[in-house]
Amino acid sequence: MSPATPPPPPSDLPTTRAALRASGHVHRSVAAEVRDNLLRRMGAGRPRFPGLHGFDATVLPQVERALIAGHDIVLLGERGQGKSRLIRTLAGLLDEWSPAVAGCPVNDHPFAPVCPGCRARAEREGDALPVVWRHREDRYGEKLATPDTGVGELIGDVDPARLAEGRSLGDPETIHYGLVPRANRGVFCVNELPDLPARAQVALFNVLEERDLQIRGYTLRLPLDLLLVASANPEDYTSRGRIVTPLKDRFGAQVRTHYPLALDDELALVRQEAVLPEGTTVPAHLLEAVARFTRLVRASRKVDGRSGVSVRFSVAAAETVAASALRRAALTGEDVPVARVSDLPAVVEPLLGKVEFELEAEGREAEILHVLLRRAVAETFRARLGEADLSPVADRFAGGGSVETGDLVAAAELLRRVGAVPGLAALIESAAPEAEDGPPTQGLAAAVVEFALEGLYLERRLSKDAVPDGGVYRF
Structure with a gap:
C-alpha cells in the first residue's frame, strides 16, 4: 500500500x-x-x-x-x-x-x-x-x-x-x-x-x-x-x-493471476501478511498446518472453486490461532503465549464466511473444514516429524496412562502431565527450526509435544477422546 x-x-x-x-x-x-x-x-x-x-x-x-x-x-x-x-x-x-x-x-x-x-x-x-x-x-x-x-x-x-x-x-x-x-x-x-x-x-x-x-x-x-x-x-x-x-x-x-502454486509461497504470504499480537509466537509447524489447510480447502470438491479461497483465509487463520494462544495466556497466567495444535480448531467457525460451498455440502460446512484441518495437521506431521523417533512418547501411554490437553491448559501444566520426553530438543529442531538460539521456552516445548501427540493420534498410534475445549490422549 x-x-x-x-x-x-x-x-x-x-x-x-x-x-x-x-x-x-x-x-x-x-x-x-x-x-x-x-x-x-x-x-x-x-x-x-x-x-x-x-x-x-x-x-x-x-x-x-x-x-x-x-x-x-x-x-x-x-x-x-x-x-x-x-x-x-x-x-x-x-x-x-x-x-x-x-x-x-x-x-x-x-x-x-x-x-x-x-x-x-x-x-x-x-x-x-x-x-x-x-x-x-x-x-x-x-x-x-x-x-x-x-x-x-x-x-x-x-x-x-x-x-x-x-x-x-x-x-x-x-x-x-x-x-x-x-x-x-x-x-x-x-x-x-x-x-x-x-x-x-x-x-x-x-x-x-x-x-x-x-x-x-x-x-x-x-x-x-x-x-x-x-x-x-x-x-x-x-x-x-x-x-x-x-x-x-x-x-x-x-x-x-493464480493462487500460490507451491507451499513455500503460501507460507511466505502468511508470514508477510499476518499481523500477530506482539509477543505471541506461532511456531513454524502451525503456520505450515494453516497453509496446508488453506490449500486443501481450495482443492476440495465440496468448495465452490469459482469463488476461490483467498489468501486472506490463511492470514485470518494464523491471526486467530495467535489470538487463541494469547487468550490462554491471559486466563492461565502464562508469561509467553505460544500457539499449539489445540488452538487450531478455533479457526473453523470464524472462517466459514470466507468459503463458498457447493450445494451438496449444505449443513456440513463446519464438519468439512474440521476434516480438512485434521488432514493438514497430519500432512505437516509427516513432513516435519515423520522420520523422528517418537517411540519414547508413545511408550509413555503403553502402561495405560493418559494426558488431557486443550486450549486452556497452560504449557507448564501440559509438560507436567506428559513428563520427561527423551530427545525433545531434536523434536523442537525438526518441528520449529526457526526457534531462537538458546534453550526452548516452556511454551515452545509444550507446542511441539502436543504436535507430536496429535500426530501420533492421526497416525493411529494413539487414541483420543474428545472433551470440552480439548482431548484426552491414551493408548
Whole structure:
C-alpha cells in the first residue's frame, strides 16, 4: 500500500519552467518512464514487484512484457490472488519525483500542458510558469468499481457553480474533472471492472483509445497520459452481461493471476501478511498446518472453486490461532503465549464466511473444514516429524496412562502431565527450526509435544477422546 503522507520534495528542485528547462529535464510519457525504470531495475537485478510471491515464473513476465510494450493491462483472477497488491507496486516504477504545473487539476507537464486552463497560462506566463513536484505515491489512483459508480465520478461533469459564474455550457472551464483525468501522468486502477455500470464502461472507451473525454455531449480533446490497469474476476469478465465487449479490446494486455502454486509461497504470504499480537509466537509447524489447510480447502470438491479461497483465509487463520494462544495466556497466567495444535480448531467457525460451498455440502460446512484441518495437521506431521523417533512418547501411554490437553491448559501444566520426553530438543529442531538460539521456552516445548501427540493420534498410534475445549490422549 502507498504511504499516507509522501515525503516533501527536495528543496533544490526547479520551481519554474525556465529553471526546469535549464536543469536538463526531459519530458517522457508515463509508458516510457515505466519502461525505462523497469528495464533499469531488470538490468541491475533489483526487485521490480516487492511483496509478491509465487508469480516470478508465471504472472510477472507477462506483466513486464505488457509494461515494456506500453499497454494498459487487465488482471484476471479470483479473489485474494494479489491483484491489487501487484497493481499498487506499479507506482514504484514511476520516477520518484515528477514536475507538474502548479494548480493544474490534471497534473499537466510544464513542457506539454494539455488542459485548456494550463495552455492559456503557459501562453500568458511563459517560462515563469510555476512548477510543483509530485512524489510517485501521489501519482497512483484507485477506484473500487460499484454499480452506483457514475460517469461524473469517473470521468467528470459540468460544475454548476462555474455555470453560475456566467460561463457558457460549452466552455471547458466549466468541467469538474473526475478520478481518471486527475490521475493524468500516473497510474490509475479500476478494481472489479465488470461491476462498473455499462455507461461508465463506455465512458472509458475514449480514454483508453482516443484519450479524450466526453462529458454531457461535450467532447474535450484532452490527450491523457496514464497507465490504466484494471482487475476482474474471470467469470464476470468473460460474461457478456457483466462487461461491455468493446472495452476488452481496448486493453493491450490480459494477464491471469493464480493462487500460490507451491507451499513455500503460501507460507511466505502468511508470514508477510499476518499481523500477530506482539509477543505471541506461532511456531513454524502451525503456520505450515494453516497453509496446508488453506490449500486443501481450495482443492476440495465440496468448495465452490469459482469463488476461490483467498489468501486472506490463511492470514485470518494464523491471526486467530495467535489470538487463541494469547487468550490462554491471559486466563492461565502464562508469561509467553505460544500457539499449539489445540488452538487450531478455533479457526473453523470464524472462517466459514470466507468459503463458498457447493450445494451438496449444505449443513456440513463446519464438519468439512474440521476434516480438512485434521488432514493438514497430519500432512505437516509427516513432513516435519515423520522420520523422528517418537517411540519414547508413545511408550509413555503403553502402561495405560493418559494426558488431557486443550486450549486452556497452560504449557507448564501440559509438560507436567506428559513428563520427561527423551530427545525433545531434536523434536523442537525438526518441528520449529526457526526457534531462537538458546534453550526452548516452556511454551515452545509444550507446542511441539502436543504436535507430536496429535500426530501420533492421526497416525493411529494413539487414541483420543474428545472433551470440552480439548482431548484426552491414551493408548
